[in-house]
Amino acid sequence: MWREVRRRNAAWLAPWEPAPPPGQPSDTESRAAFNGRCGAREREWQMGSGFGFGLFLAPEGTARRSYRFAGEINLSGVQRGPFQNAYVGYWTDKGESGCGYMPEALVVACRFAFEDLGLHRLQVAIIPRNRASRRVVEKLGLREEGLAQRYLAINGVWEDHLRFAITSEEWQQRRVELLDRWVFPAEALRG
Numbered sequence: 001m002w003r004e005v006r007r008r009n010a011a012w013l014a015p016w017e018p019a020p021p022p023g024q025p026s027d028t029e030s031r032a033a034f035n036g037r038c039g040a041r042e043r044e045w046q047m048g049s050g051f052g053f054g055l056f057l058a059p060e061g062t063a064r065r066s067y068r069f070a071g072e073i074n075l076s077g078v079q080r081g082p083f084q085n086a087y088v089g090y091w092t093d094k095g096e097s098g099c100g101y102m103p104e105a106l107v108v109a110c111r112f113a114f115e116d117l118g119l120h121r122l123q124v125a126i127i128p129r130n131r132a133s134r135r136v137v138e139k140l141g142l143r144e145e146g147l148a149q150r151y152l153a154i155n156g157v158w159e160d161h162l163r164f165a166i167t168s169e170e171w172q173q174r175r176v177e178l179l180d181r182w183v184f185p186a187e188a189l190r191g
Contacts, residue, residue, distance in 0.1 A: 001069035002054075003028055005093050012094040016130050019155050044076070051075040051112070055092060055105055070096045073105045075113055075122070084120035086113055090136070097132050100182070103139045107182040114171045121168070125151055125161035137164040140178065 006013070006028040020026050020033075027033040044050030055071040071092035078086045088109060092102050106124075113119045125148065126133045137144075142164040150158035171178075 003034070005069055005071070009091075009094050013091055014155055016091070016127060016133070016154060018153060048080075048117075049076075049078050051078070051086075051117075053105070053109065055096075055101055057096065057101065070101065071105075073102070073109050075109060075117075078117070078119070084118070086117075086119055086122055088122050088124045090133070098135070100139075102136045104182045106136060106140060107178045110166060110171055111175075111179065111183075114168045119168065122166050124164045126164065127154065127159050128162050134162070140166075140182075141174070142166050143170070 010028070025033045027037040041050065041052045045052070052072060052074040054069055055073065056067040057070045058067040071090065073088065073090040075086040075088060088106065090102055090105065110122060113122055123145075124133075124137055124142065126137065128134075128147070143166065145163040145165050148161050148163050151161040151163075152159055
């Protein structure tokens with residue numbers, strides 16, 4: 001499922017993602033590269049340095065085996081000590097963009113990061129012209145922290161990124177509102 005969605009969305013995702021290092025096969029096209037990617041994600045999870053999640057969609061009342069893969073959200077570069085920070089990255093199938101799935105996924109990731117992992121801060125960096133990704137953080141009201149010039153090499157070019165963040169204190173203040181709007185009704189939180 002992952003490969004099919006990535007192949008179908010290659011042109012949609014290419015402007016926003018790092019290119020594979022020269023000479024390294026694409027994890028979309030090479031089974032060995034994909035297996036290496038999965039192994040790296042498993043090691044990150046075991047070491048507590050990264051946590052990746054798939055976005056799976058199904059019509060109401062559909063059996064789990066009917067779910068279809070539609071994207072990913074990742075907490076990466078988890079740092080402990082005085083920083084207690086992670087970076088958030090996400091992508092979605094073009095056909096699902098704008099449907100509200102990624103804001104929901106980001107709220108769930110915030111809940112996991114702050115309530116399960118005990119992190120203090122999450123950061124999201126977005127290329128300014130990436131309107132779809134910017135809408136996700138705007139819908140959630142994440143705080144914009146400014147422009148980081150030539151922040152990441154994306155598709156072979158050092159790209160500026162707008163940085164957005166949320167802290168555990170902000171999460172505690174907005175937790176019920178965000179979960180109620182994007183995940184489930186507030187009465188479930190209080191029960």
